[in-house]
Amino acid sequence: MKVGAVEKSIILNMQPVVIHPSGLEKVRTSEPSCIASLLGNLLKKRVLAIIIIFCLQLPILYYLYTSQVTNYSKNVGVVGISNIRVAVTAVRGEANDCTNNICAFSNSTNLSSSKSDGVLRTSTLSKATDFANTTVKTSSTMHILSSKPNETSSIKVNSSSSENAKASNTTENKNGNTETEKRKEVAPDRKAEEVQAVSKNAELPLCPLEPPNLQGHLDVSFASEPHTMEQTKESNPLVKIGGAYLPPYCTSRWKVAIIIPFRDRDTHLQYFLQYMHPTLQRQELDYRIYIINQYGAGKFNRAKLMNVGYAESIKDDTFQCFAFHDVDLILENDKAIYSCPENPRHLSVGVDKFNYVLPYTAIFGGVTELTKEQFTKVNGYSNSFWGWGGEDDDMYNRVKLKGMNIMRYPGGISRYRMISHQREKGNEENPHRFDLIRKTGSTMATDGLSSLKYKVIAREDYPLYTNITVDLFGPAR
Numbered sequence: 048m049k050v051g052a053v054e055k056s057i058i059l060n061m062q063p064v065v066i067h068p069s070g071l072e073k074v075r076t077s078e079p080s081c082i083a084s085l086l087g088n089l090l091k092k093r094v095l096a097i098i099i100i101f102c103l104q105l106p107i108l109y110y111l112y113t114s115q116v117t118n119y120s121k122n123v124g125v126v127g128i129s130n131i132r133v134a135v136t137a138v139r140g141e142a143n144d145c146t147n148n149i150c151a152f153s154n155s156t157n158l159s160s161s162k163s164d165g166v167l168r169t170s171t172l173s174k175a176t177d178f179a180n181t182t183v184k185t186s187s188t189m190h191i192l193s194s195k196p197n198e199t200s201s202i203k204v205n206s207s208s209s210e211n212a213k214a215s216n217t218t219e220n221k222n223g224n225t226e227t228e229k230r231k232e233v234a235p236d237r238k239a240e241e242v243q244a245v246s247k248n249a250e251l252p253l254c255p256l257e258p259p260n261l262q263g264h265l266d267v268s269f270a271s272e273p274h275t276m277e278q279t280k281e282s283n284p285l286v287k288i289g290g291a292y293l294p295p296y297c298t299s300r301w302k303v304a305i306i307i308p309f310r311d312r313d314t315h316l317q318y319f320l321q322y323m324h325p326t327l328q329r330q331e332l333d334y335r336i337y338i339i340n341q342y343g344a345g346k347f348n349r350a351k352l353m354n355v356g357y358a359e360s361i362k363d364d365t366f367q368c369f370a371f372h373d374v375d376l377i378l379e380n381d382k383a384i385y386s387c388p389e390n391p392r393h394l395s396v397g398v399d400k401f402n403y404v405l406p407y408t409a410i411f412g413g414v415t416e417l418t419k420e421q422f423t424k425v426n427g428y429s430n431s432f433w434g435w436g437g438e439d440d441d442m443y444n445r446v447k448l449k450g451m452n453i454m455r456y457p458g459g460i461s462r463y464r465m466i467s468h469q470r471e472k473g474n475e476e477n478p479h480r481f482d483l484i485r486k487t488g489s490t491m492a493t494d495g496l497s498s499l500k501y502k503v504i505a506r507e508d509y510p511l512y513t514n515i516t517v518d519l520f521g522p523a524r
Contacts, residue, residue, distance in 0.1 A: 152358040152499040254297035254331040261329055261381050265322070267464045273317035280510050283324045290336035290512035292328055299333035301386045304366040306356030307374050308349045310341045315374045315466050320511050326381045335364070340516040342504045347474040350428035350438035351519050354499050357422060359515050368418045370394070375466040376413055383461040385416060391446050392416045392454040396461035403462055411446070411453060412439030414463065424449050426495030429483065433521055437480025444487035
């Protein structure tokens with residue numbers, strides 16, 4: 048091969064390159080160092096990514112865990128609340144003040160009666176739940192009430208345990224009408240801090256001060272037959288067994304027991320449940336309906352039945368307030384919210400029977416509402432009013448004597464329709480009512496919750512209400 052002049056000069060000018068062994072070592076060791084560094088960086092990034100992904104999954108894992116626990120506790124509560132109550136009483140060793148089913152009211156029966164025992168310990172509740180799980184039995188039929196527990200009307204509804212799904216206030220005046228303020232300013236009635244403690248599900252926000260689904264005036268009519276119990280249940284799928292409801296999308300600000308003194312008013316009860324369940328749900332209440340059914344044919348005692356309703360309901364739950372409600376009065380405006388009042392509230396301000404005007408200023412009957420503190424402060428209702436009339440005026444006196452005022456919604460909002468009916472036997476006018484009213488000041492300390500005695504004949508948790516049939520040990524007709 049011939050080499051040109053240029054190539055020869057390049058070859059002649061080339062200098063030998065000396066490669067030291069230490070340099071080769073450096074070159075050899077530099078290659079794995081880069082690879083290790085790259086792998087280390089990748090490893091760090093992967094670990095960091097895993098940590099981030101794990102942290103992002105923590106809320107989901109927590110939600111799944113708490114929802115399972117909540118669903119379990121709710122299912123137990125829906126199916127066997129009365130059995131859990133019995134179990135809790137047995138485990139805690141509380142006195143029920145009932146001997147042979149004859150009961151006397153005592154604050155010790157309330158699950159939250161003492162400050163130290165306001166919340167059940169976990170071990171106690173688990174024992175109660177275990178006990179309830181072994182004793183719960185759900186009735187397969189629902190009956191309309193009769194004055195005797197073993198007698199029912201022909202209306203029955205099939206049900207199963209799996210079916211249980213889940214303005215302004217003013218002081219009294221003669222006509223109940225005063226200047227109106229904005230609902231936003233008066234709706235709460237109770238401070239938010241006071242009601243947060245009763246929240247069952249801390250994950251849900253408090254319901255708004257003004258419920259968004261209120262309709263205002265309601266079309267209430269008794270011209271046609273009331274809905275059957277089955278129809279009412281189908282249209283209120285979130286009402287749980289025993290007639291209990293709580294909003295599924297927020298935590299209610301008010302936990303209310305609706306207490307209805309009752310005897311032989313089956314048709315009235317159908318109307319009441321048909322109209323009032325949807326209304327109370329739109330008001331976003333955590334509520335339960337109690338029918339306190341007087342056993343036998345003796346003289347009727349509305350006031351004592353309401354005392355029994357209070358005494359029995361506080362065994363079930365920590366209700367903040369109690370609406371004492373005649374079964375024949377149906378609310379015509381859902382803006383009259385059954386919230387817990389700062390003072391005792393008279394709700395049935397305007398009734399169609401009285402042309403929507405108060406019959407007299409001191410009236411405190413029909414539909415009233417008191418908090419637990421207010422009701423115990425006045426020692427409940429008197430137990431002495433057998434027959435019709437007087438017990439509501441006696442309660443008005445009790446409220447006044449304890450330095451409280453009566454609150455009322457404006458008459459244009461707090462409107463009711465009364466179901467017309469004839470006064471039944473056993474509920475004739477009480478000829479002694481005026482004498483009893485005059486003695487309220489001297490008798491209220493000893494006549495009321497402190498002297499309440501009754502016998503529970505039967506208790507049934509039906510799909511739309513809780514029935515408690517009681518013997519009041521009253522006089523014959």
